[in-house]
Every structure is written in C-alpha cells, then in structure tokens.
Amino acid sequence: MTETIKALRIQLLKPGVTVAVPWYSIGIAILIVTGLFAVVGDTTAPYSGRTTGALCAFYASSIGVQPWLMNQLFPFSMALSVTRRAFIRATALLILGEAVLAGLGLALLNKIEIATHGWFVHTRVLNLPHIHQDDFFAQALVYGVPTMALTTATAFVGAVFRVFGQFGLWALGVGIAFVSAVVVAILMLTHSMGHVGHFFASQPMLADFALYPLALVALFGTGWLVLMSRARV
Amino acid sequence: MSAVVVEDLTMRYRGHTALNGLSLALEPDTVHGMLGRNGAGKTTLMRILTGQEFETSGRVEVFGQPPRENPAVLNRVCFIREAQRYPSNYKVREAFAAAAIACRNWDQAYADRLVKDFELPRDRQIKKLSRGQLSAVGIIIGLAARAPLTLFDEPYLGLDAVARQIFYDRLLEDFAERPRTIVLSTHLIDEVADLVEHVVLIDHGKVLMDQDADQLRGRAVSVSGPAEAVAAYADGVPVLHRSELGGRLRVALAERPGRPARDVSVDSLTLQELIVLTTNQGDRK
Structure with a gap:
C-alpha cells in the first residue's frame, strides 16, 4: 500500500492537471452561460427551453488527463523505480476518486443551481431534464459513473498509445469504426434499430447513466490493466 | 554478496x-x-x-x-x-x-x-x-x-x-x-x-x-620498432592490433611481455584504445 500511496502522491503532484481541469471548465462554462443569459435577459422563455450544453465542458476537458498519465508520468515514475503494479493501483484509485468527486461535486452544484433558480437567471446547466434525480446520491451516481467510464476509456486509449504507439491508435480507431459499422448494418438489416432505442429509453434513468457506464468501466478497465501490465518504457 | x-x-x-x-x-x-x-x-x-x-x-x-x-x-x-x-x-x-x-x-x-x-x-x-x-x-x-x-x-x-x-x-x-x-x-x-x-x-x-x-591500466601496450625486434618481443602475447609499414611494425598487445629490447618502443594504451581494439577483435571473431 505504501508503494501505491507513493505513486498516487506523484500523480497528484500537479493537482491542477490531474484533478482540477474539469472544475475550471465547468466554472468558466457556468460564468459564460449565466453572463449570456443575464445579458439577453429574456425571462419569457419557458424553463424547459433554457437548457444549455455547458455540462459537456466538464466531461470534454477531462479527456486529456489519463493519456498524459500513461505517456508522460508513467515513464518518469518508472525511472523513479515505482513498480507497474503500484502505478496501476494508484491510477485506479485516482480514477475512482475523481469519479466520486465529480459525482458529489456536480450534485452539490446542481443543488445550488436549483436553490438559486438557475444561477439567478433561470438557466439549466446541471439540472438537465433527462438526468434529473430527486435523491442527492442518485444524482451523484448519474454524474459520477459516466465520468469514471470516460476516464477509464481515455486511460485505455492512453495505454494503447503507450504499448502500440501511433499505429495502435490508428488500428483502434479503424477497429471501433469497423465494429460500429457492422453493428449498425446488422441492426438496420434486421430492422432492430428501433428496438434498441426503445430498450434504452424504457430503462430506469439510473440504469442508463450508472449501470451501463459501469459495464464500460469494466470493459475498458480490463483492457487498460492488461496493456499497462505489459507496458515498457 | x-x-x-x-x-x-x-x-x-x-x-x-x-x-x-x-x-x-x-x-x-x-x-x-x-x-x-x-x-x-x-x-x-x-x-x-x-x-x-x-x-x-x-x-x-x-x-x-x-x-x-x-x-x-x-x-x-x-x-x-x-x-x-x-x-x-x-x-x-x-x-x-x-x-x-x-x-x-x-x-x-x-x-x-x-x-x-x-x-x-x-x-x-x-x-x-x-x-x-x-x-x-x-x-x-x-x-x-x-x-x-x-x-x-x-x-x-x-x-x-x-x-x-x-x-x-x-x-x-x-x-x-x-x-x-x-x-x-x-x-x-x-x-x-x-x-x-x-x-x-x-x-x-x-x-x-x-x-x-x-588491472587494465598499463597492462595493454602499444609496441613499435623494427619488425623483427617487435615480433620477437611480442611472441606468445595476444595481439589486439597489428600494422606494418616498410620495415617497421606496430602492435597492440593485451599484456606487457617484459623488458623490451633497446630499439623497441613501448607505450601504455589508454582505456579507450584498449576498448576499441578489444571490440574490433571481438567483431572479427
């Protein structure tokens, strides 16, 4: 455990890079959105029509962290004689910690948004209609688990680059595109596309935003683990 | 250990x-x-x-x-x-x-x-x-x-x-x-x-x-002089490098054989020279 904590402390040496970037982004996004709504000042539009996509900034800005960890911090940590095992455990802890922080933090900001009637300008940044939960912790799951799925997926992509280089990324991209095309073709030919859409639409919101992303975490996490165990520097 | x-x-x-x-x-x-x-x-x-x-x-x-x-x-x-x-x-x-x-x-x-x-x-x-x-x-x-x-x-x-x-x-x-x-x-x-x-x-x-x-320092030597005298001096010692021009012979020896004849010149090889010659000899083998 000492080794894992040591590796984690190195990963957190620049918290501004590893943890804070999505929070800067959502903070700036809220400022811009509230500023725009305050300037426009039109309060006649219904609340349902005042939805923004600012939450995407939070997720989009967290994409670069894991590839940075895999390709820059991993070789440096190995030079400092951190074991692969310790680095992998520390990264898994970091991903989990970031997901918990994202879930609880965004759920708290959501409470503030509701309490301030949309940041005093009736805007919807976090309290989006399709992901609203009454329970605080359920809301935290809806925000946090997709964060974990996204960071695990980007960690996997970073590990692919670490092990296979540029060619690996190219092969991964082509492979995903090919599999996606085959799946879509099969769904189209069997007239099943509607059924798939209906299936996800009929699921409880928690299943769509917490359970199925967990399956992605397991899938990408396993791939990441296998690759990083073999990674050389 | x-x-x-x-x-x-x-x-x-x-x-x-x-x-x-x-x-x-x-x-x-x-x-x-x-x-x-x-x-x-x-x-x-x-x-x-x-x-x-x-x-x-x-x-x-x-x-x-x-x-x-x-x-x-x-x-x-x-x-x-x-x-x-x-x-x-x-x-x-x-x-x-x-x-x-x-x-x-x-x-x-x-x-x-x-x-x-x-x-x-x-x-x-x-x-x-x-x-x-x-x-x-x-x-x-x-x-x-x-x-x-x-x-x-x-x-x-x-x-x-x-x-x-x-x-x-x-x-x-x-x-x-x-x-x-x-x-x-x-x-x-x-x-x-x-x-x-x-x-x-x-x-x-x-x-x-x-x-x-x-052990390496001063052990390997470069020997030069009349070909016959150098060949006699170097007899039985592993030769790392050999070059001959006219009647003069220059050899690099892995070991210093002993006291040279008066007209034979002996200089210690630097570590770099020894490494280069040993590597070249290894490559030839």
Whole structure:
C-alpha cells in the first residue's frame, strides 16, 4: 500500500492537471452561460427551453488527463523505480476518486443551481431534464459513473498509445469504426434499430447513466490493466 | 554478496537478440563503467536490472532478489537514462519533488547545491530546458537520490565539458563520503577512465571484458620498432592490433611481455584504445 500511496502522491503532484481541469471548465462554462443569459435577459422563455450544453465542458476537458498519465508520468515514475503494479493501483484509485468527486461535486452544484433558480437567471446547466434525480446520491451516481467510464476509456486509449504507439491508435480507431459499422448494418438489416432505442429509453434513468457506464468501466478497465501490465518504457 | 548477479541472460525482441547469454556480477560499493558500442545491449541490460524490461530467459538478481515488480529491490535503485523523459508540463522543482517522494534516501540540501552548481532554473518548465539542462536534471536526481544502486546511461547528452567535469567531481566526492554501487554507461571513455574502478565491455549482447580498471591500466601496450625486434618481443602475447609499414611494425598487445629490447618502443594504451581494439577483435571473431 505504501508503494501505491507513493505513486498516487506523484500523480497528484500537479493537482491542477490531474484533478482540477474539469472544475475550471465547468466554472468558466457556468460564468459564460449565466453572463449570456443575464445579458439577453429574456425571462419569457419557458424553463424547459433554457437548457444549455455547458455540462459537456466538464466531461470534454477531462479527456486529456489519463493519456498524459500513461505517456508522460508513467515513464518518469518508472525511472523513479515505482513498480507497474503500484502505478496501476494508484491510477485506479485516482480514477475512482475523481469519479466520486465529480459525482458529489456536480450534485452539490446542481443543488445550488436549483436553490438559486438557475444561477439567478433561470438557466439549466446541471439540472438537465433527462438526468434529473430527486435523491442527492442518485444524482451523484448519474454524474459520477459516466465520468469514471470516460476516464477509464481515455486511460485505455492512453495505454494503447503507450504499448502500440501511433499505429495502435490508428488500428483502434479503424477497429471501433469497423465494429460500429457492422453493428449498425446488422441492426438496420434486421430492422432492430428501433428496438434498441426503445430498450434504452424504457430503462430506469439510473440504469442508463450508472449501470451501463459501469459495464464500460469494466470493459475498458480490463483492457487498460492488461496493456499497462505489459507496458515498457 | 554481489550487488548485481546476471547469469545466462537472453533478451530477444521480434527476431533481434539484444542480450545473448550474458553473465555478469557487479560488486557493491564500486563505480562500474559499462562500455560498448551503440546497440551492444547496455541499455537493455540496465532496463532489465531496473524492472523496466523483462528478460526472455536467464537469472537476474539485484541485492539478492529478482528486480521484476519487486519494490524491495526497486526502492534501492535509481536509473537515469539517456534522453530521460519527464512530464513536459513539470517545472524543474516539480521533477525534484517527485524524486523526493519516490527516493527514500533523497537529500534535498544536496539537490539544492547541485542545482546551483549546474545553474539550473528551478522554476522553468521542463519542456523549455535545453538538452544539456535536461541532462543536468537527470544527473541531479541520480546523485541526490543516493540509491544503493544508481545507473547512469549516457546521462550527459548535450552537457558541456565544464558541466561534465562538475558531474565527475560531484560523483567522486559523494561516492567517497557515501560509497554505493554506481553503473556508468558512456562513450566518453577517456573522460571516465580515472573514475571507474571496474570495467564491463559489452558487445553483441555478450560480455567481452569484465575486469578491474587498475588491472587494465598499463597492462595493454602499444609496441613499435623494427619488425623483427617487435615480433620477437611480442611472441606468445595476444595481439589486439597489428600494422606494418616498410620495415617497421606496430602492435597492440593485451599484456606487457617484459623488458623490451633497446630499439623497441613501448607505450601504455589508454582505456579507450584498449576498448576499441578489444571490440574490433571481438567483431572479427
């Protein structure tokens, strides 16, 4: 455990890079959105029509962290004689910690948004209609688990680059595109596309935003683990 | 007990054999010079010793244990590579902060002194450093880590002669106060000739020479003079190199045979000359 904590402390040496970037982004996004709504000042539009996509900034800005960890911090940590095992455990802890922080933090900001009637300008940044939960912790799951799925997926992509280089990324991209095309073709030919859409639409919101992303975490996490165990520097 | 024991070590990458049944033992508290041509297998060996690469076959022990994923070993090891990569958005002081976390013997006061010696800008981002300054970062980490086994693989890429001399001086001073096992891989053989106590020459993944530096110094000689006199003097001694022009013969001998005849001139070979000739002889074989 000492080794894992040591590796984690190195990963957190620049918290501004590893943890804070999505929070800067959502903070700036809220400022811009509230500023725009305050300037426009039109309060006649219904609340349902005042939805923004600012939450995407939070997720989009967290994409670069894991590839940075895999390709820059991993070789440096190995030079400092951190074991692969310790680095992998520390990264898994970091991903989990970031997901918990994202879930609880965004759920708290959501409470503030509701309490301030949309940041005093009736805007919807976090309290989006399709992901609203009454329970605080359920809301935290809806925000946090997709964060974990996204960071695990980007960690996997970073590990692919670490092990296979540029060619690996190219092969991964082509492979995903090919599999996606085959799946879509099969769904189209069997007239099943509607059924798939209906299936996800009929699921409880928690299943769509917490359970199925967990399956992605397991899938990408396993791939990441296998690759990083073999990674050389 | 040896600090490093390697027996019949083989490492193959996709059809290329980097190490070919290499065996070696490195004594503790000694400065070892690991010499050899580019692609000889030095870096691969050091990567295996530090758990960064996995051997295909053979036995590797560092401080009596296999290094692979072994924190008990790796906590006592520091490996500074040629063109060591650092997180590009790190500042110099952040690289040292990471080393302070990872290295249990880290000496911050000593690191600060070395920063002054190398005139490193502590608050500059790593990506904005010159090649020589980047090498200085690695050297400072390697020295201030004070790891019981420290490996430097061509650590001074881009460093000027003054900075390299600072490195040699600090290494010797610190080694005298705190003896530890240091492995220094370099192509600047003459510069480190007086620094290393033991020489390992690797070529084509095998050990060509494994000897104490004191034994090597002055042992190999260059002999020149009339061809017949030189041939008589060199009789029965392994010849590393031979060239003849007119009636004069010049040979490099692996050992000094004894007192030469009056018209035969004998000069000691430098370590670099000996390494070059031994490697060439190994290649011919």
